[in-house]
Amino acid sequence: MKYEGSVYRPPSEAHSLIIQVTIGCSHNSCTFCPMYADKKFRIRSFEEVFADLEEARRENSHVERIFFADGDALCLSTEKLTPLLGAAKAIFPECGRIGVYGRAENILQKSDKELLRLKDAGLGIIYLGAESGSSEVLKRVNKKETPDEIVEAVHRAESAGIPVSVTFISGLGGREFLEEHAVQTGKMIGAMGASYVGLLTLMVAPGTPLWDDVASGRFIQLKTDEVLKELEHILINANCEKDCVIRSNHASNRLVIKGTLPDDKECLLNQAHRAMHDEKMLRPDRFRGF
Numbered sequence: 001m002k003y004e005g006s007v008y009r010p011p012s013e014a015h016s017l018i019i020q021v022t023i024g025c026s027h028n029s030c031t032f033c034p035m036y037a038d039k040k041f042r043i044r045s046f047e048e049v050f051a052d053l054e055e056a057r058r059e060n061s062h063v064e065r066i067f068f069a070d071g072d073a074l075c076l077s078t079e080k081l082t083p084l085l086g087a088a089k090a091i092f093p094e095c096g097r098i099g100v101y102g103r104a105e106n107i108l109q110k111s112d113k114e115l116l117r118l119k120d121a122g123l124g125i126i127y128l129g130a131e132s133g134s135s136e137v138l139k140r141v142n143k144k145e146t147p148d149e150i151v152e153a154v155h156r157a158e159s160a161g162i163p164v165s166v167t168f169i170s171g172l173g174g175r176e177f178l179e180e181h182a183v184q185t186g187k188m189i190g191a192m193g194a195s196y197v198g199l200l201t202l203m204v205a206p207g208t209p210l211w212d213d214v215a216s217g218r219f220i221q222l223k224t225d226e227v228l229k230e231l232e233h234i235l236i237n238a239n240c241e242k243d244c245v246i247r248s249n250h251a252s253n254r255l256v257i258k259g260t261l262p263d264d265k266e267c268l269l270n271q272a273h274r275a276m277h278d279e280k281m282l283r284p285d286r287f288r289g290f
């Protein structure tokens with residue numbers, strides 16, 4: 001398989017077959033994101049993707065999961081995405097799940113009927129980067145969507161039977177918005193009803209606008225104890241009515257936690273609290289990565 005440029009996928013898709021159905025990200029403007037800066041966004045043709053699927057079939061005797069990249073492949077219209085899901089299912093009948101990265105806007109542009117159609121065609125999970133529950137933080141990082149839009153998008157996909165895995169970035173508000181980012185992120189986790197939540201920790205990448213903000217002193221990054229304090233506030237404010245698996249297993253995190261809200265809330269809070277006083281619970285800084 002030949003891939004165009006760097007290819008990213010969620011940690012839980014580590015063993016999946018990755019198929020690029022789009023190249024780059026159609027938004028490509030978040031101030032912290034270096035992932036697709038060098039790619040000009042485009043949609044690959046059905047023929048190109050179909051050829052990749054057939055080639056992958058020849059190379060793989062068994063494929064459990066497929067992941068459609070790049071950054072927001074869910075921006076494809078239902079008319080374009082449905083045949084691709086169908087082709088993937090037909091070529092890999094053993095495949096149990098097809099996942100995709102998507103933005104809130106991509107979901108909101110689809111009707112409830114279309115979301116059901118995509119689910120029936122095989123779409124098994126959407127990975128959505130909410131990044132923060134704070135409207136101020138989202139505005140500052142040029143995220144495009146508002147907290148209300150993100151909550152609505154997650155609700156709509158989950159109601160159509162498509163589980164959503166939503167990521168947030170610890171430290172994205174910097175020191176100035178630590179409290180606001182933590183409280184509003186916790187509230188969003190409680191309100192949106194996602195099946196999964198993933199927590200990443202901000203790592204500022206060279207070449208991004210956020211890198212310049214750090215260099216000029218406009219943005220002050222959190223230290224590890226502040227990230228843990230933020231995590232505590234996120235958890236305290238995350239009052240989920242429906243089960244939500246929450247984890248921080250991304251390579252950027254120093255503390256790895258995993259549990260299900262609301263049942264494991266006390267246990268997770270306890271871990272965050274203990275980690276503030278026990279360095280051994282933390283992944284060494286040198287092992288962190290994007």
Ligand code: SF4
Nearest residue numbers: 025028029030033071
């Ligand atoms: S964070 Fe997501 S939406 Fe923003 S530029 Fe990166 S890939 Fe695109």
